[in-house]
Amino acid sequence: MSDEVEWWEYDDAAEMAAAVAGDIGFIIESAIEARGAAVIALAGGKTPVPIYEKLSSAKLDWKRVTIIPGDERIVPLGDPLSNVTVLAKYFLPKGARVMPIVPNAIADYKAAGRSADALMRDLHWPLDLCLLGVGNDGHTASIFPGPDFDEAVNGPKDTRALGVMPDPMPGDAPVPRVTLSLAAITEARALIIAVRGDEKRAVIETAIKQGRTSAYPIGRALAGTELPVDIHWAPG
Numbered sequence: 116m117s118d119e120v121e122w123w124e125y126d127d128a129a130e131m132a133a134a135v136a137g138d139i140g141f142i143i144e145s146a147i148e149a150r151g152a153a154v155i156a157l158a159g160g161k162t163p164v165p166i167y168e169k170l171s172s173a174k175l176d177w178k179r180v181t182i183i184p185g186d187e188r189i190v191p192l193g194d195p196l197s198n199v200t201v202l203a204k205y206f207l208p209k210g211a212r213v214m215p216i217v218p219n220a221i222a223d224y225k226a227a228g229r230s231a232d233a234l235m236r237d238l239h240w241p242l243d244l245c246l247l248g249v250g251n252d253g254h255t256a257s258i259f260p261g262p263d264f265d266e267a268v269n270g271p272k273d274t275r276a277l278g279v280m281p282d283p284m285p286g287d288a289p290v291p292r293v294t295l296s297l298a299a300i301t302e303a304r305a306l307i308i309a310v311r312g313d314e315k316r317a318v319i320e321t322a323i324k325q326g327r328t329s330a331y332p333i334g335r336a337l338a339g340t341e342l343p344v345d346i347h348w349a350p351g
């Protein structure tokens with residue numbers, strides 16, 4: 116359980132974006148200095164988009180940076196719901212390697228998960244950073260309540276990605292997913308959470324109080340790491 120959870124509050128999304136982009140830039144630079152390269156997982160959804168806009172203007176050695184989405188909706192590349200498509204828009208022009216974890220939107224979501232897990236073996240582990248978002252329902256990455264929840268949070272430590280069928284389906288992106296496992300997320304060298312709005316803040320506060328038995332996926336992630344975690348928050 117992380118015993119150092121620190122909240123950072125901002126007046127608006129732009130202020131949060133500048134601060135989080137600065138932190139991520141520092142993590143990338145430190146990883147390149149220490150290991151010659153950086154491998155990071157970035158969150159999907161809408162909240163982090165201003166962060167990516169800001170981060171993409173940072174002067175970094177982008178050719179040494181590999182970026183994967185921490186989770187992906189099983190949709191074709193280029194689809195408005197595709198998380199990697201957003202990352203590619205901002206970071207491919209900088210020269211980063213942006214790696215789709217669902218290159219083909221196949222119907223069998225468990226097979227998509229196994230294929231993503233195989234792709235993960237080509238990366239250097241642990242991740243230098245995992246940036247997490249949180250849904251109003253408490254999901255993080257694409258760890259959702261449903262038939263795959265137990266595998267996502269308690270599965271074998273060497274399973275880094277798996278297919279997930281959310282139940283109930285989230286209204287804003289009602290499709291099966293591939294997600295990093297809790298083990299892959301919590302072994303990262305750094306964990307950052309960025310969220311907006313009172314509802315998400317209340318969910319995270321409850322999840323922290325609930326600890327290891329939290330029904331919220333974000334509660335399990337916080338309970339599963341020994342790292343200090345920064346939670347960045349701006350009004351919704």
Ligand SMILES: O=C1O[C@H](COP(=O)(O)O)[C@@H](O)[C@H](O)[C@H]1O
Nearest residue numbers: 158159160161162248249250256
């Ligand atoms: O579906 C997802 O939702 C969460 C939260 O997204 P937001 O749009 O509310 O910020 C996100 O962290 C996750 O990566 C995404 O696939």
